[in-house]
Amino acid sequence: MNKGSLYPKLAFQNIKNNRKFYIPYMLTGIIVVMMFYIILFLANHEGMGKVYGGRYLNEFLSLGTIIIAMFSVIFLFYTNSFLMKRRKKELGLYIVLGMEKRHLARVQLFETLFVGLMSIAGGIACGILFSKLSMLIMGKILRFETPLGFSVSVLALYVTAAVFFCIYLLIFIHNLIAVGKAKPIELLQSGNVGEKEPKTKWVLTVIGTLCLLGGYAIAILVKSPLSAITLFFVAVILVIIGTYMLFTTGSITLLKSLKNNKNYYYQTRHFISVSGMIYRMKQNAVGLANICILSTMVLVMLSGTVALNVGMEDILNKRYPADIIMTYNDPGDGVVDAAVEEIKAFADERNVEIEQLDVVTDLSFVVSKNGDEYTGEKTYSADTSRIGIFDFVTTDEYERRTGEKLELGENEVYLHSDGFDFGDSFTLFGQELHVNGKLESFPREGENSAMILNVTGIVVSPETFDKICDLQREAYGDDCSNIKSNIYLDIEGTDEQESEIFQDMYKELSEKVSGSYVTEDGRTVELTFYSFYGECRSENSSEIYSMYGSFLFLGIFLGILFIMATILIMYYKQLTEGYNDKERFEIMQKVGLSRPEIRKSIHSQILVVFFLPLLTAVLHMAFAFKIITKLLALLNLTNVTLFVICTVCTIAVFAVIYGIVYALTAREYYKIVSQ
């Protein structure tokens, strides 16, 4: 045989003989390459820039590219480590048969080359094939027209090939070093090293439990949406640490304490399961914790982004309570009335039918809390627990929003707070206010709904409202907030028409109701951009669609990636478990356990091992639920029922996929065990 062709042939033969391990490895490669290409293709597609809010898209997709690249490295290294573990014996044999390490390196080079080329080429081919489809899906989610025709991004092609070439090169180097360091005899015997029984680690178990409980506690106890942002990450980190610790040490502590309970342990059902589980957990804990964390990420991402998109109408209506909103800051006498007249005249002239026209007034400003005293805050310190926003409305306004009539005397309030605790009374700028009652909720609208500080909504009588206005003006001086008058206008027409009318109306109003005027307390106010501005729902909606749509798109994309990773880890786990259990299975049969009994015992162990991560993920999700609703509230989604439905659906779909994967991989397992 020609010596030059020996190594490629040997490499090819090796891959063929180990196809049970190599096929999933190559599939992983193909899928990650494909996803990387697609997301890069989308990020660089010319058509994307033209979409409303395309900049969100670009940012998100670029972020996605980096995330996928990172996970690709992790997944490929992970699968590779499985392969290497399985193949050490084989490599040892080659050395014993007289191959030098440099010859082995050549075999490995060809193996990596073969796998790498197949994965990159296959991945890019699939990527090109599916790029159009993902473009269409994205267009559907983001509500834009996708350009016709089929295109290939040369840039994406080069970048994908280069990135994955580097990744496979790294893997090759890693394997070389691993084999180079090992002694032949170690390689040969690597399969038969006796497993030590793991020790109980109480300290780590306790720390893990505390981390997990801490994370859960934060998630449940968090009050204001703003603190939710920072605390969410703290909670996530605590839960991740807790999960890893409890899977690795907690499970063993639990099992060993079960083992020490003789009456429990020495029962046919528990005897084999408990001792088997100790070893299974020792070998698999990290992998299972990985599955758990990945599953949780999938659940959180998908349920959140799906809810956002399904609830899009809600969100828009909340952020933009009317088709067109014209806002005056601290308008003088008659300014708003003049504007309303002007709007009506404009509508007549343009033949626009006005469906509804409302004037809405409220006052909101920043306060600083000190016990039961609230004062002005000018320094904007970073201590968000003390800072909040008071949003005052009159009883009339409250009735308009909710249809509920509240009776209030002087200095009496009803309130609802996201962050502060209130007693029976409190003082604001030195004025004592009595809390008549707490409201279940406070309907915020428009701009205030986009606030990230904790907001306290307060309802007062019109007289008290005026008094608060004056007090606030005194306290803040030139920095004072103003009463805001919003003209809410609903009109007939399509989105484009509304947008056009808005533009013209805005121009008209700024020209006609402008200049300067004198306020009640004698100050002269210039009508500037700050004191008068307008918003149009249909004009801004595409930006919101684009932003939330890219969330969803990325969510789905990463979801698929994580699900794939989960499948992969499960498959390899089942395979390795199978080879490990084969021998044990035979011994038990000889000692007097019937086949069905063994099957039952092993089945229950595997069931626990593989569904533990799913159950834990669902538990994490349940605890995270409240903090996620807070975060979604920041994005204007307050429809908790909708989020519940989305979460339950996501979990159901995920559980079904998980179950299918389990069933398929379990079959592979039984095939190995009963050979």
Place this chain on the structure above:
Amino acid sequence: MALLAVKNLKKTYSTRFGSVKVNALTNVNFTVESGEFIAIMGESGSGKTTLLNILATLDKPTGGEVLLDDRSLLTIPEKQIAAFRRDNMGFVFQDFNLLDTFSLRDNIYLPLVLAGKKPAEMENRIQPITERLGITKILDKFPYEVSGGQKQRAAVARALITEPRIVLADEPTGALDSHSADALLEIFRDINSTGQTILMVTHSVKAASMAGRVLFLRDGEIFHQLYRGERSKEEMFAVISDTLTTMAAGGDRDE
């Protein structure tokens, strides 16, 4: 009444497509009386392991029958066969077959746990056996922490703890150094002296010379058998060696 009776036992293996048939056992007949220590000898491929697997109910014969206490093993329903094996037979294997996830104690307890015995009863039973075998101190160690001889003694303890009708041993000294092998054979003789029936398959002359009776298996048949009678270990060793030499030279059967 014989404890174990093997009558006209046949076992034929066919290749996957059934074209080639291999006779592992052609016609085996023998009986084992209660309290006997029997060694079955034969070269590789003589059918020793097949015979033992059939006796252990791990395999089924193609013809003939095996009776334990006058009950045919073939009539035991599939569902009860594991329990039957557990209650009536103890096993000692060449490669110990201890589960590495269990401590020695739990390995020995395994058959009792499967039979649903209480922890207190198990403790009572393990005590005298492990003392006799000298492994009381290492009971809480794991198989990978102890020597081959100790592993095999634990395996013997596992075989004895159910107080089986018969102990089946498959090359029990095969994986042991000569010192451990001698010690193990002494143990076998010791437990046999208390009335335990033992059937051992081996090709070690030394191991066979401990037995009360030696059966020689060749080409799937009992070729010859030897009773110890009043012979000493050394005399027995010599006679077995001679017989094996005769067999290897292709001699006809004699008695």
